[in-house]
Structure formats: C-alpha cells, structure tokens
Amino acid sequence: MSRKVSLATSPERAAEDAPADDVAPAVSEALAAPERASEAVGTAAQNGSKPVTGPSVAADGDALARAVLQALSPGNGRANRCPRDELPERLTSDGVQFDSDDLPEVLSRLHDVGQLQRVQRQPYSVHPQSLVLCGDHPYDETDGLAADICAAIKRRGERFEGDGQLHSWLTEDGVQFTAESLSAALRQLEHSDRIKRDVAEHSWSNQPVGGWYMAPHIYDER
Numbered sequence: 001m002s003r004k005v006s007l008a009t010s011p012e013r014a015a016e017d018a019p020a021d022d023v024a025p026a027v028s029e030a031l032a033a034p035e036r037a038s039e040a041v042g043t044a045a046q047n048g049s050k051p052v053t054g055p056s057v058a059a060d061g062d063a064l065a066r067a068v069l070q071a072l073s074p075g076n077g078r079a080n081r082c083p084r085d086e087l088p089e090r091l092t093s094d095g096v097q098f099d100s101d102d103l104p105e106v107l108s109r110l111h112d113v114g115q116l117q118r119v120q121r122q123p124y125s126v127h128p129q130s131l132v133l134c135g136d137h138p139y140d141e142t143d144g145l146a147a148d149i150c151a152a153i154k155r156r157g158e159r160f161e162g163d164g165q166l167h168s169w170l171t172e173d174g175v176q177f178t179a180e181s182l183s184a185a186l187r188q189l190e191h192s193d194r195i196k197r198d199v200a201e202h203s204w205s206n207q208p209v210g211g212w213y214m215a216p217h218i219y220d221e222r
Contacts, residue, residue, distance in 0.1 A: 061147075074133075117131075117134045120218050142185050150194060150195075153213040158212055197209055
C-alpha cells in the first residue's frame, strides 16, 4: 500500500521526495560503474526553503522506503550505493525522522521487490554489507503490495496454498487491495522469482495452485 507522509528536509537539501527516475537497471552495471550512474542523475533541485517539519515515518513503511531510495539515489556527491551502517547517517542528513528499529523491515521489503540489492565480499565476518540502488522504476503501489504479500507469506511459514489464501492473509493484515492490484503484484513477484508456484497436475483443473517464498540472495562482490 502507498500512503503519503510528509518528510522533514534540511535547508541545504530540500529536494523532491520521489526517488530518481534514472537509476542503475542492474546490480552488475551499478557495481561496475557507479560513477556513470552518478553522472546520469542530475543534482536534486534546491528551493532554498526553510525545513519542513513532518511526522516520523516510522508508522508508514512505504514513506520510509521512499526515503531510503532517495538517500541511495546518486547526486550531490553521492554514489548509488553505501555501506549498510552509513544509511542512518544519510537519512538523518536528509532530515528524515525515523526509528532505526524500522530499517531492517523496510530494507527487507525493498530487497524483496528488487529496488535494492545487498552486496558483500567474503568472508562476511570481515567485510561490511553494502546497499546498492538497482530498481528500474520508482517505488510504486505495486511494489508496496508485492512487499506486503512477501511479508504475509514469511509470517506464516513461507508457503501458501493458493491465491485465495493470500487474499485472506492480506485482509487479516489490514492490507488494502483490489483483484487487479493483487494480480499485478503477484505477476511481478513471479517474474522476479520471489514467488515460485507448484506445478498443477492438470492445466484444466480449477484447483488452487500454491507456492512458496524465495528469499533474495546477497550478491557476492568478488
């Protein structure tokens, strides 16, 4: 679900709160040439206004997700990646009010829908994890619903017995959706292999086809 929440911005960096349209389309290219991605996106517009005081985004995962993507967007001397531990500092410099306890869930949602990739060099115990912006479109309502679907499945054992069960789970979780939006979100998740389907015994069968959640991997940066 998408919900609009006002974000606080600093006087030095009062920019649009929508993520940049032109981002690295693939992790490999993002890793190979982050400086090219930085050049491809212009510096955020400065409007010289006073800081806007907004409520904390902790209660709105989609608003915090957009703030994270904005913090990872190239421009103003930033690349399209940063060490995981530096993300709170970027958000704070952008004037975003947030609870650090909310970040792991938001990062998981963004990873599930392919908006960011976690990269790390082995051995993991030595090298820090980094976050790379890799979505090919701005975070939208389909992304939000797709993330809600993943969260619903993960909370219930990572397996579902059909679209009807997903419908019930989302309703229980208070997620607002339509038949069309649910279909679009499921297509996205299946296309990205985040959801795998069981093989139906007969193509003409009306029996529900279940499936399971496939966790995204951490990109091994060699």
